[in-house]
Amino acid sequence: MRDSRIETVKVKSLESGVRWILKRTFFVDFIKGLMVTLGYNLSKGVTLRYPDEEKWIPYRRFRGVHTLNRDLDGRELCVACELCVKACPTRCITVVPMEDSTGKGISDRVAGVWKVDLVRCLFCGYCEDACPTTAVRLGRGYERACFDLSSAVLDKEKLLLPEEVPPDLDGGVIVAASFERTGAGMKVNADFTKLKGDWLKMQG
């Protein structure tokens, strides 16, 4: 038993010696490596081609850029109670109330100024929790790269605009997108009708 085993080892070492020479001669390992590269080159990619072709749409629970909301009649929900300001740990929200009895808001008290400094914001969501009227919500916007910090301060007019992501879209998906660079700035145009599938599943 013991002897035969020793023999086998000997044979193997003889064979491996030959193989070693052959491998060295014909660059086998090198070609194997190239085959892997070639395989990946030919297989379907896992890279998210953001922003040129694709864009990831966050889940509903995502805490992105703030939104100010309206009720079903289109009245502003914010009553400028300033509780979000009070709750904010980074003091990035500024609210100044004013009176407006034209029915613009759900009460006579509306926000004259409502702005948030996203450079300071840490997206903790305390403002959402504090809001008694569900006026402020952290939305699904996350593209805040900019060259000028002043554009990181969003005011009431911008925050009241409807969100880019359609409310009925669940999120966690990738959609088709294109990247646009103009004199005014850069923009990622997403096409929410072209779903490219669930991002998690795509990860296998």
Place this chain on the structure above:
Amino acid sequence: MDKMVTLKVNGKEVTVKEGTLILDAAKEAGYHIPTFCYQENLSGVGSCRICLVEIEGQKKLQPSCVTPVMPDMSVKTDSATVVAARASMLEFLLSNHALDCPVCDKGGECELQDMVYKFGPRKGRFGEEKVRHHEKDYILSPVIIKNSNRCVSCMRCVRVCNEIVGRAVIGAVGRGAHQEMTSFLRSRLDCDHDGMCIEVCPVGCFMRLPYRYTARTWDLKGAKTVCPYCATGCAMAIEERDGTVVRAIARLGEGWNDRLLCARGRFGYDVLNSAERIKTPLLKVRGSFKPVSWDKALDIVRDRFTKADPQKLGGVASARLTDEELYLFQKLMRSVLNCGNIDSTSRWDDRAAAAFISEAGINAGGVTLYDCMNADTVFVMGGTISDENPVTDYIIRCTSAGRFMNVIIASTRAMKLDSSALLSVRHTPGRLGPLINAVVLSLYGDSRERLKGVEGIAAVKDSSVDELSGACGVQAAAIKAIAGKLRAASSVSLLVGTDFLRLKDGLSGLGLLKRALGALGKELKILPFLDRTNQRGAWDMGVHPLFGPGYREVEAGLGCHGMLDRAAGDGMDALYVIGTDIVGLYPDRGFAEDALSKIRFIVVQDTFMTETAEMADLVLPAASFGEKAGHITNQEGRVQKISALLKPPGEAKTDLEIIASIGSSISPGSMEGDPDAVFEEIIKEVEIYASAASSGEAGWLAGEAAAPVCGVMVKKGGSLREAMHRKAVEAGVPAGEAGSKPAADPDYPYYLVTGNHLFHSGRLSRRSGILKGLLMDPAVEISGSLAEELGIADGDRVEVRGRGYGARFFARIRKGSPRDVVFIAENFCEASVNRFFRRGETVPRVNITVLK
């Protein structure tokens, strides 16, 4: 000695006076009982039931805010039953409360919020629909907005309006859950607009209209200050958001006046936000003002002041400045410029002021209004206190009610306080002297022995009460009734107003009355009620031509009156005016304009462009209250600290800095503009201020400060006091002239009197948009009987015409004033009342025609 009662609170024994409320006894024992409807100074109603306590032997819980203690009582304030009852009471209150805290302006400082957070149930069981009085908040007055849906029926607003303000505008309308605290038909009636109802409201039911939806309480940054609009000197805090002052507030337990403020104090803060402020030094070049640098402005001032003849140089500083500024001002004039011509007002004669100071004992130390009100009889004279010093009026009203109406009033016009007085008489304007003399004469009638030695009695003892009664227009019976009240009292307080100064009448009478009451052995206190916030401080600091700091004798100079005389004569070299409007307020505008135009160099240092500033060669921008720190001495002699909240606008500097830099530019190193250092100097120089410094926030003048009684003052004597007393006699109207009734004038049948309006003080408050909203156009106040006679309704346009001047006004009717007295406030720039005046004439005559 009061009877004492011993009881147990939560097992702890405590001894209190008989009649003490359980609430106060518990406080003494160290237990806090939460309250809602209860407030000190207001009558108890026991309506909210938050303060329920358990008393051993009684089955039901009792409200501690209306239940007096009984001997051997055993009270539990925190038992399980009490805690449960408290929570249920809060649940009840919340069951009909709007609960719109995010919208409500009171949110964050709401007593209901605090209480529910501390003691409340965490959920309510009330499932029915809440009662709603109205959908939208409604405006009750230009400064008050109301939301009755939040009311918890504590009735504090109703009680404060009734018992303290004395207007009874607010009442409880309706019953049960539909009860609403509001005014009749939700109209404003004759509201004083003082916002006391806002201040006492524990929830957001009464709210400030100007403050509406501007901020949350936690956004505000505040500073303690003193109201600049009269010498009552109410302590208050002004609060700003983003550099704009949004409210003035007096908080319970913070100042001596607790929550009391009038319309001016509570709503006049917006002068600080005015865009019309002077922001840079302005030099007049060929008739128009051009901005210049501070360096250049100070160079010009130094140049003109040093070249001026000290005899032909003068300074008038407003009695609105701080003690430090006034002290440094007189130091600049006297020590640096060797000039004794200084004054603190342009409205009255400096000799009359000296006499008033002496006769009212201002130089002897302070006395509190509360101490004054403790007297058996309080005699208020020489001013319409309800309009001039509204908060003094409030304090008199609520203490008078507890002292069985111990107030007697003598004035030229009807006032709100009349309803809280035992007796009020109306005298002919300018004839207060004969009235006081008649009172003294009545006293003399049956105390000849004790009064015969009193100085000055000889001048009146030979006239008769009837004769004097004819002169002053008060019935002899009323005079005798006043004398009777004074005779019966063992302690008497005299509240003396600015009419003594304005009309120079009654000054010798005041001295005589003081000495007569002293000789009769009455415990006497005298409190002046003045109209400029730091008038008393200005006198204490020696901003007066006849005396220096601490009423020390100095080389006499000229007062404002004398300076204008000199200017009109051979002209003056330079005049330094700080914060006062000589053209607008000097009683003879034509003369003042003429005199000022002959002054070769006028520098005006002010916060706004005044009519005097328009005539100036150089205007320096100064800081207002709220922008500077220092001390203010109120009419009682209470020295209160004020602090800065904002930075002065533009290049404006505090008056102290400006005065110090003028001083240093003339005599280098002579002055520094640090308020603390100057106050240190004041304490050293003015001995009566020593105790004011040690007591921190609010201090008292030292000496016989607490209660200067007449006896002490006379005994102490001193050459200065005697000299001032002589001036008193000089300044008063000679007895012979005053003894007669003013001659009738058929062309101009009415007497014109002036003073401050309820909503305004001097010219400063006219810069406040909110106060202007309360009274926009110049108004003339006429009596109800005259209005009826001439067919004038409230708000009608009338023309008031005097000799040489006439103007149009809105008529305001004041019921109860004498028929022949017409009042125009001195506050209106648009129709300046001083145009009606001629020098030497204290009560002009006018006629009124109705414009159709």
